[in-house]
Amino acid sequence: MTTSELKKMGERARAASYELQTMKQQDKELELLKCAEYLSIYKDEILSANAEDIERAIANDMHPGMVDRLRLDDARIEAMADGMRQVVKLKDPCGEVIEEFSRPNGLKIKKVRVPIGVIGIIYESRPNVTADAFALTFKSGNAVILKGGSDAISSNKAIVDILRRSLMSSNLNPDFVQLIEDTDRKITTAFMKLDKYIDVLIPRGGAGLIRHVVESATVPVIETGTGNCHIYVDKYADIDKAIKIIVNAKTQRIGVCNACESLVVHKEVARALSGRLVEALKEHNVEIRGDEFACDIIPDAVPATKDDWGKEYLDYIVSMKTVNSVEEAVEHINKYNTKHSEAIITEDKTTAQYFLDRIDAACVYVNASTRFTDGFEFGFGAEIGISTQKLHARGPMGLKELTSYKYEIIGNGQVR
């Protein structure tokens, strides 16, 4: 693929977005149901394409866990199709009148929710993201250009091809969804600079991918999904709650961005907490990396280095920092966190409010697991990612977060 072909792809996406922005909610829903049906009907095409990806992955000595993420079977394809059917049920946010007001000169101003336009999504292995991303962008009225990882290229091609066939057979523009099939880095970099045609880029993947996009893109980026999440156990904590929440947030699923990576513990409760907590974490083989005070009271703890405080382990490891006050806890967390999800365990309302007011993160919890930061758990029905930046959208991004607005102003000849 040449960069001029890529540019053409951008032009087609922009044109498609103008068709899509006025498509009726009902028509979008019917088409989404049909796309889901097509995925089921043509699943053999997906399975045989996926077999190519798997074969290549094994030949390249891919880690078995990664191969599993890549693998599709009947049940997983059915889950993809079901995911699309779920999105059908969500309310289309477009067209909502967000505000409406009149000015003294008689101008009537309406602030109306509209699709963003063209969304670019850059993601790594899992091919189910392809169908998910299309469903969410399409339902919210946006054209999408997908750039998946090279590992899943055959599966992604098959899925997008089926979606485009569904669109065409409904007499709709197939460019509502396009896939960049060229896996060359040069093309990826050029894609990130297509700001004339793409309104926002959403990278989904590891910290390295996200950093690369932030550094290369001229298209506005929404950073997602890096989570160095803390749980602060306050001196007024209910120890039972603390243990239950920490074990859940650390071990229920280790590879996700809302898992707990670091404990911050008030020194006054450290001893009372540590005995039972260490037992509970041991059952899951969790290694604790502690500061000096923590290591003193937890014989098995490994001394933490400075690097540990900022680390997203995504593993059975947790760091433990001890503090003398909630102020110190807040300062530590704001210094090392990734603005994702942070929790305090306390029975004291004033301390909880202090923490809520001052922690700089998308989601701040009192007495609950950080694992709830999720579009489904928040009741959004689906999510395209979890934003860790403060512009546009913060936290779980559902359909509404894939929209913008415009002002419609009705006059009667007014001039300045």
Place this chain on the structure above:
Amino acid sequence: MTTSELKKMGERARAASYELQTMKQQDKELELLKCAEYLSIYKDEILSANAEDIERAIANDMHPGMVDRLRLDDARIEAMADGMRQVVKLKDPCGEVIEEFSRPNGLKIKKVRVPIGVIGIIYESRPNVTADAFALTFKSGNAVILKGGSDAISSNKAIVDILRRSLMSSNLNPDFVQLIEDTDRKITTAFMKLDKYIDVLIPRGGAGLIRHVVESATVPVIETGTGNCHIYVDKYADIDKAIKIIVNAKTQRIGVCNACESLVVHKEVARALSGRLVEALKEHNVEIRGDEFACDIIPDAVPATKDDWGKEYLDYIVSMKTVNSVEEAVEHINKYNTKHSEAIITEDKTTAQYFLDRIDAACVYVNASTRFTDGFEFGFGAEIGISTQKLHARGPMGLKELTSYKYEIIGNGQVR
């Protein structure tokens, strides 16, 4: 200044933002009033600093119009102070509960409006932006780092110095506002990459400055203020309204982003419109650059080249494209506009709605001048700029557009 000193500045801004985010509305208002007072009291410092800038500008053969924009006098300083007093009256948007809901598991979720954090503003000549930007960012709870143009450096230093003295004498952190005094390009570029400490960059200035920021920054950018604004005169237009609105939008102030730069005229009204319109524009010495049809019916028109359609003249020039339908008008405008402000003149509601639904711009007008795209005209009380992108904020940005949100989640031991 070294880049490590710049980084320190970022760290101080981040720390200051954490203090500022919990400052009470009333305390912010009292301090803003005091800052305004300080500008008045110490105006001689500003005037003598400004004299240095003016002297340098004249020695460098700056265009007299530019020198005038740079020049401060008693009245202009008083206007700056008054601008700050106006901001005092605006409602502080922070703390607003945007949404509040409970989940079946008992979690109580609140979406609360909070300051963005640290805002960077890069701007060109006019020193009054310095005071304006501080007032708006401070009132909305954000720390600010300012990078003004080298032409106004002495004036900007004097103004920021006075603001910081006011903060210090109130026992507040002077780093709520900081100025980058080094005008070296390397420092400006490093500033744009300080994404660890700066949450958003707002460039204010010409298209060249904005493009440079978009291409260099790793900090999220809000693009502002480039306006290739169109007025489409439909076949159902009221010609009197059309002429009044065109003359206003083109000539009332030519150097602003919401001025009209291009006319799109339905061929069926082109003749009826052109005679009186040409007369009216001639009074203001406006040159018309038309397509073939336009040149045929307007003897004085200059043939437009392809470059004209995308041009923001900021001058007594207007391009004129003729079309056969509203569809063609919309297509032309969406192709060449900068997503700022577009208007249709028509008495037909269906055509107006077609235009409103399909034009891709922050502000779409029916029968009114594009010149109304402005924070004051919209009733926001003030503006930091006019966003031409679709992420975060679109159109005039007031205090609310300088905020983000966070989710506060109250549980009682919930785990997944």
